[in-house]
Amino acid sequence: MSSIIINGKEIGQEIRTGVATRVQELKAKGITPGLAVILVGDNPASKTYVANKQKSCEQIGMFSELIKLPEDISEQALLEQIRELNNRKDIHGILVQLPLPKHIDEDKVIQTISPEKDVDGFSPISVGKMMLGQDTYLPCTPYGVMKLLEHSGIEVAGKHAVIVGRSHIVGKPMGQLLLQKDATVTYTHSKTPDLPSFTKQADILIAAVGRANFITSEHIKEGAVIIDVGINRDEENHLCGDVNFDDVQGIASHITPVPGGVGPMTITMLLENTVQAAEKELERQAE
Numbered sequence: 001m002s003s004i005i006i007n008g009k010e011i012g013q014e015i016r017t018g019v020a021t022r023v024q025e026l027k028a029k030g031i032t033p034g035l036a037v038i039l040v041g042d043n044p045a046s047k048t049y050v051a052n053k054q055k056s057c058e059q060i061g062m063f064s065e066l067i068k069l070p071e072d073i074s075e076q077a078l079l080e081q082i083r084e085l086n087n088r089k090d091i092h093g094i095l096v097q098l099p100l101p102k103h104i105d106e107d108k109v110i111q112t113i114s115p116e117k118d119v120d121g122f123s124p125i126s127v128g129k130m131m132l133g134q135d136t137y138l139p140c141t142p143y144g145v146m147k148l149l150e151h152s153g154i155e156v157a158g159k160h161a162v163i164v165g166r167s168h169i170v171g172k173p174m175g176q177l178l179l180q181k182d183a184t185v186t187y188t189h190s191k192t193p194d195l196p197s198f199t200k201q202a203d204i205l206i207a208a209v210g211r212a213n214f215i216t217s218e219h220i221k222e223g224a225v226i227i228d229v230g231i232n233r234d235e236e237n238h239l240c241g242d243v244n245f246d247d248v249q250g251i252a253s254h255i256t257p258v259p260g261g262v263g264p265m266t267i268t269m270l271l272e273n274t275v276q277a278a279e280k281e282l283e284r285q286a287e
């Protein structure tokens, strides 16, 4: 039996249609949702992601502004740029594309973004609120995964979800969001001994380890839902995920492809968060 392919492009498009309607509603009330994207340096992948974010904003009628800064910009100058954006009325969301050059303290940069405009959901305030289940901006990739599961009719409550990877932007928040939907969550990582003994228990396996084709049939059980968050290049420089798709195809019940799975959802949820930020600003104005 072949696995059901979860199509992130299609699901993302469906969500974007709803977000576009909300943009029109906001515009009718005199507010155009605005996103500022800061790109430091010339990382080719980052340049592509940032260009895609801008294009996606344009497609749904949002305002977006790209701020390109040189690789050798000082941390101080970058923080100053963020403070300026914090004060701009036409900007509802701010994001700094990661990774940043080594000489810049990523934590300091993220903490400088006003929590009301932290549409990446990376700041300590957003993370703390998420942990407490309070209203906040959820980090776009894990938020996107939750939407993929929901739109695919995959029940989370009572399931055993195993996360491979513990990054601040994917692995850790992913487990938290699944826990909030009543999954039993196990975190695994590079120092976990006998990884397959854990991953084979997963009803839902989240691969966020950052190693090309790392998860194979020996890691999964029959009928598992496999969500591949990885974006890697294989030996032939082809884009691939953390999961060896061909090897697990037919064993998994559902699987996300790379490209076309989780990736497009990351940008979709960024649009959703930015529109939410503009809606909250409108509410504040009305108070």
Ligand SMILES: Nc1nc2c(c(=O)[nH]1)N[C@@H](CN(C=O)c1ccc(C(=O)N[C@@H](CCC(=O)O)C(=O)O)cc1)CN2
Residues within 6 Å of the ligand: 048, 049, 095, 096, 097, 098, 099, 120, 140, 141, 231, 239, 258, 259, 260, 261, 262, 263, 264, 265, 266, 267
């Ligand atoms: N400030 C942030 N930086 C980074 C984030 C983030 O959420 N906020 N996540 C990643 C990069 N990223 C968004 O920024 C991102 C990665 C991948 C995709 C995507 O659509 N991937 C496509 C394939 C694209 C390709 O051809 O390379 C797919 O999987 O289908 C979107 C956004 C790190 N930095």
